[in-house]
Amino acid sequence: MTSPHAIARRPGRAGAGRRQRLAAAARLLTTPLLPEDYLGLLNPLWSTAEPRGRIEAVRHETPGTATLVIRPGPAWRGHLPGQWVKVGVDIDGVRHWRTFSLSSPPRPDGRITITVKAGPDGFVSAYLVNEVKPGTIIRLGDAEGDFILPSELPERLLFLTAGSGITPVMAMLRHLAEEGSRADIVLVHSARTEEDVIFGAELRALGERLPGLTLHERHTGRDGRFAPAELDAICPDWAEREAWACGPAGMLDDASAHWTDAGVDGRLRLERFRLAPVAGGEGGRVRFTKSDVEVEADGSTPLLEAGESAGALLPSGCRMGICYSCVGRLCSGQVRDLRTGEVHGEEGQIIQTCVSAAAGPVDIEL
């Protein structure tokens, strides 16, 4: 298996030098902007500073689930099956970032897919499933995550998945099928009903392309939740297999305990879905990460004042929310706008510290 860095084509040293000189000359012509800011007028995917992709198609998988086919721009550095990617999408003018597992293996045509389940509290996922139109330009992060296949493929594998936890595993299975793998693979997948199985038809037919695959489909609406203890019956050698588990937190906790009890937790890899940020709360612990200052602040004290009273040297200006001298990047948590009372905040958002108070624990890069 190659690393994502190795997948990207790298010019030779001489070519790189020439290219760099050319890029510097181009930047001189476009200063203070970058050449790509102008080239983007022709093709919005041409950006190196900010990898982008164009949604080419939206395929509905099950009720509430859709696969987005994305053509990434040249800045996309490739991915490994099982990895996830941060996706930035503009909804009603505002950029939102969410993380999704890639459901496609690397493909010769360069396209990638993510499969999104519309959660009841996730308006970004609901937008991607129900509203986004082909042609939409999105922002991409680099592919990340170590929930991947080892470079030396084991002979026997076990995948334990539930719900949309199938998506990163699907990328691996598709990759294995394309490689013509003969490995002995057991997939135990849970979904509420037969119709709710994402990629249901493809999974059931996958045995034709992956002769070593055994699929155990569990419909929890009828048969109840799958307990890891049941593995002894359907996959007696489970403890000897390299295993991957992806699904809701409860299922992963059970699996983790089961493998640990058997003393083989080194064979199990877990992919936890990220939790939504904890919203609300009045005040909380505020950490200024660059200043390395931590302070308890109440819900009516601006972050700026809280930090200053704790000895942090913070940028400041008008102290009334008009001049944007005091802004800092939010690493985690949410804040309350003291002018409007609105609670907001996503990782990476720029916050005006002079008019924002902590709504729960907050980390800010200042």
Place this chain on the structure above:
Amino acid sequence: MTSTTDHLTPEDYEAIATELDALREEIVDDLGERDAAYIHRIIRVQRGLEIAARAVLLGSSLPPAWIAGTATLAVAKILENMEIGHNVMHGQWDWMRDPKIHSTTWEWDNVSPAEQWKHSHNFVHHTFTNILGKDKDVGYGILRVTPEQEWHWANIPQPVYNALLAMFFEYGVALHDLEIDKIRAGTNDPEETRAKLRAIGRKIRRQWGKDYLAFPLLSGPQFLSTLSANFTANALRNVWAHMIIFCGHFPGDIEVFEEERLDGETKGEWYVRQLLGSANITGGSLFHLMTGNLSHQIEHHLFPDLPSNRYAEIAPRVRALCEKYDLPYHTGSLSKQVTSTWKKIFRYALPGPRTEQSEPSEPDRAPVERPVAA
């Protein structure tokens, strides 16, 4: 307090603050796709114009190409500096959370480094608007634009200073954050001043490198005509920006305030100071666009971080509020505001007139701290 506000009660100030806060919140809540599409379109148009101008100027030895290219480049630079750069750096588009169109990342096509400009403009000027001795935009430290400023013999040639400032306005803006008055008084931090000068030097090198070296070289034997076209476009942008900006705070009955006013100033009083210290310019929508919507200077000063495309929409409501509380709403045509501004610059080149409570003038040019007369 000034006579124009003598009739206002503390309750009035509170009500004004409540009404204007509510207006701001209403617009903020309504921001969305339409506004994002607006700024994206303006940026596309601006970049398209700039590319077109640079392309036409590759044939700058032909007079029609020189004229068309210069005019187009001037328009592109005006749009970049005023409707895009100024407003983006105010944080008007930060709500979109797009790092490419963000107050923390934008650098503009101007010799003034964004970081320094944001300090002198967003913080100093917008917070202390028209406070004598605090707001360095009152006369830009070289002009006497109000009788409350001390007269000095050096003010006599100020119409000439102002004409030069107009031509080279971007350099005046670049030097603005150095706080020349502090340097003269020896109260500046020399290390900080040096760092700022180095940043200005770097920015000037890049800007000159582009306009006066790289593009002229690209046009080959037409080096000099392209250079003169770029210089003219920069100068046209400078003169235009200077004219619009001077109309924002100097014409007519615009008021200035003493520093004591800041003690315990309420939000309502801050709003009223912004109202009394700013002036609008009337015109059509293309004109407003070319001024970066600074023709809605009053609305901009009340809500400096509201997207500029919304100022025209809220202007009638701000004006109605002024009528309701019997406050002046300074506005006029471009020719009226420009004439009024220049009249002041000529008039106050000479001493006087005595303000009501003024004391005999002192020989030095210390910051003015005396009460403002009617």
